[in-house]
Amino acid sequence: MILLLLPSLSVAQGVDEILTPVAGEQLEEPDPGLDIPGAVTVLDRDNDAGDQLEVYFEPPADLEGILAYNIYRRAVSDEGNEDWSLVKIIPVIEPTEFIDGYDPEYPIEPGILYEYKVASTSITGEEFFGPVCRAEIVSQGEFYHTGKTRVLIAGALFIFLIFYYFGKAQRGFKMYLRPIAGIEAIDEAIGRATEMGKPVLYVPGLSTISDVATIASLTILSRVAKKIALYQTPLLVPNRDPIVYTVADEVVKQAYLEAGRPDAYDPDSVFFLTDSQFAFVAGVNGIMMREKPATNFYLGMFWAESLILAETGSLSGAIQIAGTDAVTQLPFFITTCDYTLIGEELYAASAYLGREPKQIGAVKGQDSCKAIIMVFITLALIFGIIDIVADTHILDWLRNIVTSPIID
Amino acid sequence: MLNIDRRWIFLAIGVVSIVPFLIGIGMPVSTTVEVENIFDYVNELGKDDAIFISFDYAPGTQAENTPMAIAVMRHALHNDVSVFLTANQPLGHGMAIGALHYVTDPAIPDFYESVSFEDWSALRDAGIVDKDELVSAWESEGNVLPEGCSGWIFEGRDYALLGYAPVFNLVILGMTNSIEAQYPQDAHGNSTGEMPMLRDHKSLREVDLALSCSGSGACVWWITYAREKIGMPVAFGVTAVMATDYYPYIQSGQIIGQMGGLRGAAEYEVLLYENGVTVTTGKAFTGMDVQSAAHLLIIFLIIMGNIAFFAGGFHKKTALKGRG
């Protein structure tokens, strides 16, 4: 199976011109044929598993008539009876170097000595062999990949920062988190429902419990339920996921208990609706039209149904507070709801309300990473301006710090 | 006025989406650099090259994703580039089969005549695997290309239906070492080790492009596991909903280009048509008229709704009509 590559038309024509006489005069004085390639140099490749070698060979002085080079390899053994295997074909226009060992059919074994020979091939497939060269080294695997240092540093820094803030939060350190607009509106919205004597609807998203957004939503639900217990306003929490339903039920019960109103807890306020997406929406819409809740919360993970929910809610005249990390649904919430928690604001809000050390630690740790990113971008901006004004190249230097080359 | 039964609006959008089809306007679609980059890249490839087209979507978004996959597949087959078809989810497997059927369906213009892996086994055993030699040898056996057909395609040389594999991110990672190890057989039960295209392109290192047609964020796997590991060029064909999220990857150079939604597919069809690769444009292009009309209707509805709202025609406490 020979892979022939005609580099360009002109080369192909050139080959024709040369070969025509050769074909005709084959029996006479053996034509010197094609010029043969020179010595082969083999180097161990860095940062590999000991299964790759870098192979270079000197191109022949005279390239005429050569279509490609065939490179053969075999393991060096005492008897010398190993078969040669064709490991690579390089078209003549390409550089005379390659990395051996990528081909899964002819793998290189670490610690074994190989020898190579290279042949120039003509368009008819004739091969003219150069010298057999023995590799001076054997391939070896390394224990650390030097090209990945930047990823290692960044990863280590990240792990350190996260655990630093985890530890700090767990030791009970008070840490500042800025207030979030949507959260401040919660109390006001519940108050409004109380005044109107209408229920509050809380949809904890349509996803499962393993979704971070769902967990954040349940933390906020706990806070909302506590407020509601104090005001004695009816609460409605429809669920799509059975496990989320059990957890949500638990959360609300607990909140009523903590508010000192376990008697006011209505076991029917948290309920499982259905697990089908659109039927769930139809069900919630039905509730909105019948019960006319004064306030709707949509916090958690939403998909395409977000807009149907929010549309009905806005028509029913309710105050709507939404929050999700689903970027594609956010625009619909922003245009139909009164307050929207955008992406990470949802997590931060749950950390802010929940005051759970784990969550606050995570938010703080991520914040410090963002601070590092912001410093880099600010520097890049300043350096970029300096580059234009003073015609220097310091931005490249800065970019170089974070650039990780593609090597493996 | 805002309380009109929503079913009237449903009816309006239905009518607007049907009428332009019946009239058939064919408004011109201009192309953007994001799509041109993919086209130019594939256009440079030849018979020694190979690409992956990954069907990373479910039937839910087939209207957007399938035209993209088909357009690029036709382009690659036209240039004799070998095409590997994969899927990151089981339903995508069915989508890949469907797209292959579409491209080889004689009832649809620009179709290719497929030769199954067994049918040309004799030629293969004789060592004829170069595309040009293969075609002439095949035709010399008395096979005639049907009328209107764009060319022969040989299973195992021009395309391989690898299909779905679970934990697909790790499959991509594994294919950077060896494709055959991840897919010992193709979806038709043929041994991939015997396929000429797998012998020429043994790992992703020897493949020139991966196009992920995707309706979810999973297309990023190709960047994380293939592009960042071995520098393989990646292109996206994503649904419009996802498209805006991936502009950062274009700017950072992690993908060579992107087709966003039906519009992106229509652009590729236009490029194919203008460059003489196909004789007609496909479904995406015909859909653009409806797209225009429907966008106008929706913008009109937004404006009217806001006027009605701010003019006070809306009373927050009036009853809600229609079904929710």
Place this chain on the structure above:
Amino acid sequence: MIVLVGGILMIVQYFIPHQYSQNIFNYYTEWAPIVGAFALILGVGSLTRVHSHKIRRKAKNWQFSWAVLIPLYGMPFFALIWPQSLWGGMEEPGIFDFVFMHIQVPIQATMFSLLAFYIASAAFRAFRAKSALATVLLLAAVIVMLGQVPIGEMLGRWLPETGLWILRYPNLAAKRAIMLGVGFGILATNLKIIFGVERNWLGGAGK
């Protein structure tokens, strides 16, 4: 515990190119799909349980549960045990492919296209320029929507150009900031799971 060892092993593996590390990794890429394939048992099991329950208790709409269970077991039956085509002819694809191409595909594709109707309705009844920010959002949306379709080009060259400019610069800036935030979020979640701080993903198994 398995999580901790597995996680750290794989992180460390990334930085070590040596052959032992590569061997571990090769085993892993071979095994993971096999283990992953068995995870389907969970889906089949819980779906069967929920719907057989419904049928037994004659819950509301219990008849429809048959519409879930019959294809659930029928599909593998037609695919693996009895790959019969519809009329028994040889050229026709089997019942398995028929059900997929002509039931599954149309239903799923149509489900999502329902949204086009709902968007139109919401456009009229709910998308409000209530604040300066929502106004900016809607304006940008209108420009992008017009810029993306042929009719926008006919209305003026500036429409698609402005639309593309929004997509390529402000949109990119916003999405990159979100992406960096999400990236850190994913990394933090990875860490929390590896070190056992987060356990919700077990989904209550064995509780």
Place this chain on the structure above:
Amino acid sequence: MYETIGIWVGAFFTLAIYSFLYKENPLYRLAEHLVVGVSLGYTISITYDITLKPRLIEPLLAGSHWILIIPAILGLLYITRFIPSIAWLSRYPIAFLMGTSMGVSFPLTMKAWVLRQLEGAMAPLYVSGMNWSEVAGNIVLILGTLAALIYFFFSKPHKGLFFGTGSKIGIWVIMLGFGATFGFTVMGRISLLIGRIQYLLGDWLHIIK
């Protein structure tokens, strides 16, 4: 014949779903339930055919590769999920997959999502040959990314020149981005409808080509 029946069946279910726009009804519910069963049934068949058969069962039957027993047993532990007394065993396969995939993705995510994006964010403002809209774009790009990051920064109050103004610009940039998403989402949903109409009018009724 086969194709025709297929298209009629497909058209029937398409219309069954659309009937939901008028009113919820048993036909819609039937279609909705069917799709759940069919998609999982399809998944099982494909997974068996493409993964379990060639990668596990055939190598095992061939008598070699006995080591594959380990992942097979690990996978079978999933079944214990339905036997309450030993359900904890099902944690092992989940833990195996979760732990290792988290470990694999950690450095790669760091590289592809964080470092690579940071590199992109540090773009030069001006390279010769750019027109004014590209330069303006680059300024918006760098400042916008910075401002949007400030908006999502929770450790400092949004006051003062840097954090106050920054977060205000940030939210505007975010809104422009969401506007683009909004427009594209509308476009996408309509495209899906177009696909169905092409199916109904073209493949089924043959009114359009």
